[in-house]
Amino acid sequence: MAEQQDRKDRAGGGRLTPPEWLTQGLRPQRAPVPWAAVVRAGIAMAAPLAVGFAADRPTYGALVSMGALSGVIGDTADAYRMRIFNIAVPQLFGAIGVTLGTLVYGHGWLAVGVLTFVALVSGMISTIGAVASVSGLLLLLQAVVGAGLPMPDPWWTAPLLFTVGGLFVLLLSLVAWPLRAGVPERDAVADTYRAAADLLEAAGTDAYDEKRQAVTQALNTAYDLVLARRAREHGRTSPLVRLLAQLNVVIPLVESAPAAHLRQRPLPREIPAVVRDLADAVAHGRTGTGTGTATGTAAGLDLPEPTSPSGRAVDHALRHAAAVVLDPDAAANAAADADVSPPASASVSASAADIDDRLGRPAALGVRARRATRAVLVSHASWRYGLRLALCIGLAQSLVSLISVPRSYWVALTVVFVLKPDFGSVFSRAVQRAFGTALGLVVAAAVLAELERGWWDVPVMMVLAALIPAFTAKGYAFQTAAITPVILLLSDLLNHEGFGLVLPRLYDSLIGCGIALVAGYLLWPESWSTRVGDRLADTVADTAGYVECAFGPPDPQGERRRQRLRRRLYRDLSVVRSEFQRALTEPPPTGARAAAWWPLVVATERIVDATTAARVRINHGAEPPAEAEVAAVAGELRELAEAVRASAPAPPRPPTALPDPPEGVLAPLRQEVAAARAVASSAAVRV
Secondary structure: OHHHHHHHHHHHOOOOOOOHHHHHHHOOOOOOOOHHHHHHHHHHHHHHHHHHHHOOOHHHHHHHHHHHHHHHHHOOOOOHHHHHHHHHHHHHHHHHHHHHHHHOOOOOHHHHHHHHHHHHHHHHHOOOOHHHHHHHHHHHHHHHHHHHOOOOOOOOHHHHHHHHHHHHHHHHHHOOHHHHOOHHHHHHHHHHHHHHHHHHHHOOOOOHHHHHHHHHHHHHHHHHHHHHHHOOOOOOOOHHHHHHHHHHOHHHHHHHHHHHHHOOOOOOOHHHHHHHHHHHHHHOOOOOOOOOOOOOOHHHOOOOOOOOHHHHHHHHHHHHHHHHHHOHHHHHHHHHHHHHOOOOOHHHOOOOOOHHHHOOOOOOHHHHHHHHHHHHHHOHHHHHHHHHHHHHHHHHHHHHHHOOOOOOHHHHHHHHHHOOHHHOOHHHHHHHHHHHHHHHHHHHHHHHHHOOOOOOHHHHHHHHHHHHHHHHOOOHHHHHHHHHHHHHHHHHHHHOOHHHHHHHHHHHHHHHHHHHHHHHHHOOOOOHHHHHHHHHHHHHHHHHHHHHHHOOOOOHHHHHHHHHHHHHHHHHHHHHHHHHHHHHOOOOOHHHHHHHHHHHHHHHHHHHHHHHHHHHHHHOOOOOOOHHHHHHHHHHHHHHHHHHHOOOOOOOOOOOOOOOOOOOOOHHHHHHHHHHHHHHHHHHHHO
16 A cells, blocks of 8 residues: 555655656756846847837837847857847747738638748748747747737838847847857866766766766767857868867777776776866967966876776876867877867767768758758658648637627737647646746736836837747756747737736637647557657667677777767657657656656666777776677667567566676676566566
8 A cells, every 4th residue: 555655645646746747847846047148138128128118119120029038039059140040030029920921911711821831831940840849839939929919000110110129139149259259168168077077086986977977068069069050161180170189089088988887996186187177278279388287288197007908098088188178289180180080979969950961071952951851741740740730720719709808819829839748748838838828927017007108118118029049058947937928028019908808818828738638639649669669668778789799899980880879869868868858748648657666777888888988998908798698788778678669568588598707708698688578578568
């Protein structure tokens, strides 16, 4: 009975406590506040209002600020070149959307048909990539606003003013580019060194798994930034190629960490200290000079003498990294190597819309456009999402066409924001949207009730707009709470209806959330296997391939392939983690199954680590395993992958005649595989 009650409490949180899957998304996330984006948002949205009041055109100022809001939402990139794509391209789609919406304003069922078609197109292009997702969002968002609010004549006025607002945000985001060119890329590479230092410092402790995930994220971010810019610059002596070389040499350092962790002994403090000094050298662009422990060259490093194979691996990787970062000649040679062949992890970027771009050989724009169009038209996922979004928008617009709803655009607006599965769980976002709207309406009610429309709107807008990027880092509910009063304040400058529409906005949001939940979530059930199970099974199967590759002949090509497979696995596991985190915020049975299978994700990461550690030990003198032993481990992993795919317990392994010495190089790996099989069997029984 006690065990049953314990399971009941874990699933439902007890009688007086809301279940975990309901409240998880409402907790503020720990994230640094992007102060530069905060300042830009306040200026970009308050300045147009001030100009509008000064010119006695407050409506024009409000429309420019609405366009700036779209730019603020897309102002998330660190690299300056990426800011151009993240802001300018979606702004173009937003202008098209508001134009279509303006042309069908007040036309009833014609507006329903046009917005439904726009929703289909928006949903389909959103599956291409990150920039396309924001572009699709703004295309539909601005179409809904244009069809729901009266815009000034002539018809091109609103699109022009919206575009001016977005370009103003872009201009503010690029002001420092001449002075800080290359700084975001250097900072990203330096962050990988700092993350690697934290990982080495955590070796042998319980914090190791968390630090390993941070390293994976740092490497993914750095490669995405550096290689995206590298695709547009050529030459073996450019600073960016040297930066790529400095990033590449982090990989051996990170690969040496699992071997050190398996010893269950902390590394000497001097080692992470040197790595942090290298991070500072990279961040400040110093080559050939050093401060702190790293004194100028790799030969001058003050490191303790290694006493074990894992220690020698860390020492060798660290001295090689220091040589590339601090020694100009070594950096030049490594830069040439980096330019001749792409880094091992370059070809596995999950966000790359075109692999050729990531390898520094960009295809022509027309070629990439044709590839993207063909991929969207033949993709089952893009059609599925497009039809879901079109159905929900069609229902929302039909509802407000049949029933007189003030500010009817708010219902469809809610659907647009909630039904973005690439931004998180639809169910979770619906709950967070309702919660955030309620909080935002409290703020909006105070502003609309206490302040008259006029110059006071400028400082109020500066404060409220600045909260958007600050609260976005905390979670979707908090972002909604920040955006809601901003939109209401701007729309009130267009319609002058004041405090009376605050409560109806809450009703509209609840209606929109209900439409998204029923027509966009419950009517489109996705099987566990399709959504999460198959991805996890594929990753386990790829891990088997990595095990086979890791113990091949020690040649340069084989080493490069091993690094490439390892990086791809960690990227895949990062994607699987994200999908699991979304699933954990959904009600049973999805949330319960995610909780049951979650330990296998951690177990798979440990298998990859144990494989890398074994390879490192072999590189530094350990006896290689027999081919039959490697094949047996790989076979167990493939059986495990099939069990995950079928959501069934892993089949028992027959006794093996292979030698299994307790000190064999594969002993830790086989222990991790056995633990993973036990986890999978337990998860299959629980669900």
